Structure formats: structure tokens, C-alpha cells
Amino acid sequence: MCYDEGTLQAYLDNELDEITAKNVEEHLKTCDVCREKLEQLKSINEFTSKALKASNIDLNEAWATLNEKLSKNNNKGGMFAMFTKYKKAIAALVVVAFVVSSMLFPPLKNAEAELLNLLRLNKMQVITITPDDIRQIQNQFYNAGVKNISIKDYGEIIKDGSLEGQQISPDELDKVESILGYKIKLPADENFEIKHAYISKSEGLEFVLKVDKINELIKAFGGTHLFPKELDRKPIIINFDREISMNLQKKGSEIDTVTLNILKTPEIVVPEGVDVDKVIDALVNLPFLPENIKRQIAGVTDWKETLPVPLSTDNNTEIKEISVRGNKGILIVEKSGPHFVALGWIENGVMYNLTLWPNPAEDKQDFITKEEAINTLIQIANSMR
Amino acid sequence: MFKIEESFKDIFEKYYPKVLKQISWMIKDEFKAEDIAQEVFIKFFKNPPRYNENIGGWLSKVAINHALNYIRSEKNTKTRELEVFKNTQEEFFEDPEEIAIKRFERAKVKEVLLKMSKRDMMCLILKHSGYSYEEIAISLGIKKTSVGTTIARAQKKFKELYEKEV
Numbered sequence: 001m002c003y004d005e006g007t008l009q010a011y012l013d014n015e016l017d018e019i020t021a022k023n024v025e026e027h028l029k030t031c032d033v034c035r036e037k038l039e040q041l042k043s044i045n046e047f048t049s050k051a052l053k054a055s056n057i058d059l060n061e062a063w064a065t066l067n068e069k070l071s072k073n074n075n076k077g078g079m080f081a082m083f084t085k086y087k088k089a090i091a092a093l094v095v096v097a098f099v100v101s102s103m104l105f106p107p108l109k110n111a112e113a114e115l116l117n118l119l120r121l122n123k124m125q126v127i128t129i130t131p132d133d134i135r136q137i138q139n140q141f142y143n144a145g146v147k148n149i150s151i152k153d154y155g156e157i158i159k160d161g162s163l164e165g166q167q168i169s170p171d172e173l174d175k176v177e178s179i180l181g182y183k184i185k186l187p188a189d190e191n192f193e194i195k196h197a198y199i200s201k202s203e204g205l206e207f208v209l210k211v212d213k214i215n216e217l218i219k220a221f222g223g224t225h226l227f228p229k230e231l232d233r234k235p236i237i238i239n240f241d242r243e244i245s246m247n248l249q250k251k252g253s254e255i256d257t258v259t260l261n262i263l264k265t266p267e268i269v270v271p272e273g274v275d276v277d278k279v280i281d282a283l284v285n286l287p288f289l290p291e292n293i294k295r296q297i298a299g300v301t302d303w304k305e306t307l308p309v310p311l312s313t314d315n316n317t318e319i320k321e322i323s324v325r326g327n328k329g330i331l332i333v334e335k336s337g338p339h340f341v342a343l344g345w346i347e348n349g350v351m352y353n354l355t356l357w358p359n360p361a362e363d364k365q366d367f368i369t370k371e372e373a374i375n376t377l378i379q380i381a382n383s384m385r
Numbered sequence: 386m387f388k389i390e391e392s393f394k395d396i397f398e399k400y401y402p403k404v405l406k407q408i409s410w411m412i413k414d415e416f417k418a419e420d421i422a423q424e425v426f427i428k429f430f431k432n433p434p435r436y437n438e439n440i441g442g443w444l445s446k447v448a449i450n451h452a453l454n455y456i457r458s459e460k461n462t463k464t465r466e467l468e469v470f471k472n473t474q475e476e477f478f479e480d481p482e483e484i485a486i487k488r489f490e491r492a493k494v495k496e497v498l499l500k501m502s503k504r505d506m507m508c509l510i511l512k513h514s515g516y517s518y519e520e521i522a523i524s525l526g527i528k529k530t531s532v533g534t535t536i537a538r539a540q541k542k543f544k545e546l547y548e549k550e551v
Contacts, residue, residue, distance in 0.1 A: 006534030
């Protein structure tokens with residue numbers, strides 16, 4: 001039996017299963033016609049390959065560009081999926097405080113300090129940081145002659161993850177609460193379907209600060225509100241529960257445009273004997289923080305319960321407070337299109353974040369106005385039960 | 386975010402060259418092709434395919450859509466300046482004669498591709514961008530078993546047309 005062109009082409013391209021490939025090979029040994037056909041295909045194959053030969057691609061450069069674009073994209077909307085990324089954002093606030101990069105060290109076991117002070121952050125407050133603020137901080141450091149700061153001189157940030165993440169198929173959503181270990185609400189907007197869900201591992205962020213060094217720095221800038229000595233080299237731990245992320249797809253549309261992240265509000269564990277008020281006092285009065293940020297931090301009335309959400313903003317970002325079923329929600333909108341919109345709120349100790357990703361390159365009919373984008377998220381938020 | 390986070394770079398390294406090649410054969414402006422390829426991966430990062438979906442097929446499908454969208458929108462916008470800029474950049478370090486030949490050949494290949502049926506053209510582009518038969522099948526919505534036949538015919542057609550065009 002002779003083989004058709006398609007099979008021989010697949011043979012040439014190494015796309016046949018093992019058995020068929022073996023059979024073809026055997027057949028070719030005895031069949032001149034097929035051998036001839038194969039030779040022909042081979043020469044055409046080489047011809048097209050040569051014609052369609054592509055130039056060299058610099059993968060490293062492309063990867064770097066992509067990362068740059070992704071991070072630009074994130075900042076553009078004011079932030080990147082608020083709660084997924086805001087683990088980093090909390091680190092970022094500390095980073096602003098200590099002007100260190102968010103370097104992560106290999107996970108360590110939590111130090112066995114006696115941990116008593118336990119705070120559960122049930123409210124949130126946006127702290128906006130403008131590019132100008134960052135420049136001001138930089139200038140201050142520059143003027144003070146501090147040009148290089150290494151995070152290791154001031155402390156460590158340790159990331160500690162446990163339990164692997166897992167995919168959840170949409171029809172297993174009833175099991176979600178038992179995996180997460182806490183109760184959540186799920187969207188019931190009939191226009192949207194949950195397409196896939198993923199539960200991430202739980203994580204702890206541990207800050208170990210060298211208080212004497214930090215206080216030296218504060219003094220160098222003329223600051224007088226110092227961090228309490230009891231905090232020195234003891235871990236402050238922020239515990240994050242497992243988070244669930246899901247994609248919502250509009251019925252009748254091929255595109256996933258809305259993501260929903262749900263996460264129990266984090267818990268902060270402060271070492272025994274440390275006066276939290278003193279820590280907050282030192283933080284609020286850090287001498288190198290720009291007025292804009294200081295004012296906002298000072299405006300947070302209850303630090304023991306409030307989660308600061310640092311957002312870097314530009315002129316294109318609008319931040320509004322809205323109410324989601326009586327809970328304070330934060331709406332972030334990109335003013336000019338395509339409109340990135342995010343809505344976050346805390347309800348019964350669980351944080352919810354809906355994000356609508358614009359699809360600039362998709363067909364025009366998928367293009368929605370700012371109001372539509374906002375309403376879409378509010379509708380989904382209101383459907384949750 | 387999602388399962389992708391861990392392996393996003395692996396996926397990128399495996400598929401970016403394919404996606405870029407694919408797009409640069411579909412559109413005129415190679416400079417823009419890089420942009421579009423990047424967009425495809427940004428989309429992949431933000432709105433990844435469903436967990437049981439074929440990643441290569443998904444990427445190639447999205448790449449086709451983005452490239453087609455660009456072609457459609459390009460008709461209404463001026464891209465000449467961009468192209469001039471691109472050429473000066475590219476040519477800075479290269480032998481002008483070689484560039485002329487290269488560009489001529491490339492233009493010719495594109496012209497030939499455009500004379501083919503859409504399915505044949507895409508099949509060729511995808512194959513020579515390095516996608517597997519399964520990925521091609523998903524991307525073009527054809528049966529995996531007919532990919533070989535389509536490629537064989539498309540390649541023959543391509544060679545004929547190319548040789549006719551002087």
C-alpha cells in the first residue's frame with residue numbers, strides 16, 4: 001500500500017506516531033514511487049524553508065522588553081490585580097520606608113520568637129504614590145550623600161510559601177471553600193461564566209529589621225521618631241492565606257476579560273513586647289517621606305486594622321471610593337481608553353478584587369466605554385453571593 | 386497569577402520565536418511585528434487560556450487575530466514614518482547590497498504568500514514558524530490528520546508561484 005502526500009509530509013516533519021513512522025520507513029525501502037514522492041516533497045520543503053527562513057531573534061532582549069511592558073502596564077492602571085500583587089505592594093511600602101528593593105531571600109523557617117501581637121487587617125486604605133514622590137525621596141537621599149543602600153544593611157524580607165497551588169475546574173467550585181479554609185462569595189452574574197480558577201499556595205512575608213541601622217538612617221535625615229529597640233532582629237510576619245483567582249468570560253464572547261481575585265485579609269504578627277503604636281509612629285514620621293505620603297499615612301486612623309494599599313498613579317488614573325453592598329470599595333479607572341478598571345473591597349474579612357482588562361487589539365465590537373467597563377464590574381460585584 | 390507564573394518564562398522562550406516569525410510573515414512592518422508578538426504574550430499573561438487548552442494553538446490563534454487587526458487598522462493609519470525609522474535602524478551596521486537583496490527577497494516571498502489562499506498561506510507560515518501539527522490544527526481549525534496534506538499542497542503551490550514571479 002502506498003502512502004499519500006499528507007502522510008509522507010508528516011513523516012518528513014516528524015509528526016507521525018511511532019508505529020506509522022516505522023511502517024512508512026519499511027515501505028519506503030521497497031517502493032520507488034513513494035521514495036520518489038518523498039524526495040520531491042523534501043526538495044520543496046527545503047525550498048520553502050529557505051525562502052521563509054527567519055532572521056535571528058534575540059530572546060533575552062525580547063524577554064526584557066516584555067517584562068518592561070508588563071510592569072509599565074501594571075503601573076498604568078495604578079496597579080496590577082490589586083490583591084495578587086499587593087503582597088508585593090506591602091513589601092513596596094516597606095521598601096518606600098527603607099528605600100530598599102524588593103529583594104527576596106530564600107525561604108527560611110519562621111524564627112521561633114514568641115509571637116503574641118496579632119493584627120488582622122480588615123480595612124484598607126489607598127496610599128497613592130506619584131512619580132514625583134519617588135523623585136523627592138531620591139533627591140533627599142542624594143542630597144544627604146546616601147547614594148547606595150543595600151537592603152542587607154537594614155534587614156531582610158523573607159518569603160515563605162507552603163502548599164502548592166492547584167487548578168480548579170469550573171464545576172468543582174463547590175469544593176473551593178474547603179480547600180481555601182474560609183468562606184467566600186462567588187459571582188452569580190448571568191452574563192458571565194467562570195472559566196477557570198486557580199488556588200495559589202499560602203504565603204508568609206517575614207521582615208527582619210536591623211533597627212539600630214534604620215534608626216541611624218532616620219537620625220541622619222534629622223528624624224526623631226525612632227523604631228522601638230525591641231523590634232531589632234525579630235521577625236514581623238505577614239501571613240497570607242491561600243488565594244483564589246478566576247477568569248470570568250462574558251457569555252457568547254471568546255475573550256476572558258475579567259479576573260477575580262479573592263483572598264482572606266492578611267494577618268500581621270508582631271514580636272512580643274513590641275509596641276505597635278511606636279512602630280507606626282516611626283513609620284509615619286520617617287523624615288524622607290514626601291509630605292504627600294506622610295499626610296496620607298497620618299490620615300489612617302486605625303493602623304492595627306488597616307491595610308495600606310500603595311498605588312502608584314499618574315495623571316491618567318482616577319481613584320474613587322464606592323460602596324459595594326455597604327462595604328467601602330475602591331475603584332481605579334484609567335481615564336483615557338482602552339480603559340483598565342479595577343474594583344476592590346473587603347467583605348466579612350475577605351478581600352475581593354475584580355479587574356477588567358482592556359483588549360486594545362481585539363475587534364472594535366468588543367470595545368467598551370469607560371462607563372460600561374465600570375458598570376460591568378459593579379454588576380458582577382453586586383451579583384456575588 | 387495563575388499557573389502561568391512559574392513557567393511563564395519557559396513558555397515565552399519556547400513560543401516567542403514562533404509567534405514572532407508567524408506575525409512577521411503576516412504583516413509588512415517587522416518592527417511592528419515585535420510589538421504585536423509582545424502584545425500576544427501580554428494577553429497570554431493577563432488572560433491565559435483555559436487550563437486544558439493547547440498553549441501553542443492558543444498563542445498562534447491570538448497572534449493571527451492580532452496581526453489581522455493590525456492589518457485592518459493599518460489601512461487607516463499612516464505607518465510610513467515608522468517604516469523609514471525602522472529601515473535606518475536596521476541598516477546601520479549592514480552591507481547595503483545585502484540588505485537590498487534581503488529585502489527584495491522578503492518582499493517577494495510576502496507577495497507570493499498573499500497570492501495563496503488564506504488557509505494555505507497560514508499553514509505555510511505556521512509550519513515554518515515552528516509550530517507542531519497539533520498546534521497548526523487548533524489554530525486553523527482543521528483536523529490534525531489533514532495538516533500534512535495541506536502543507537504538502539501549499540508548499541508545492543508556493544514553489545510554483547514563486548518561480549513564476551521573477
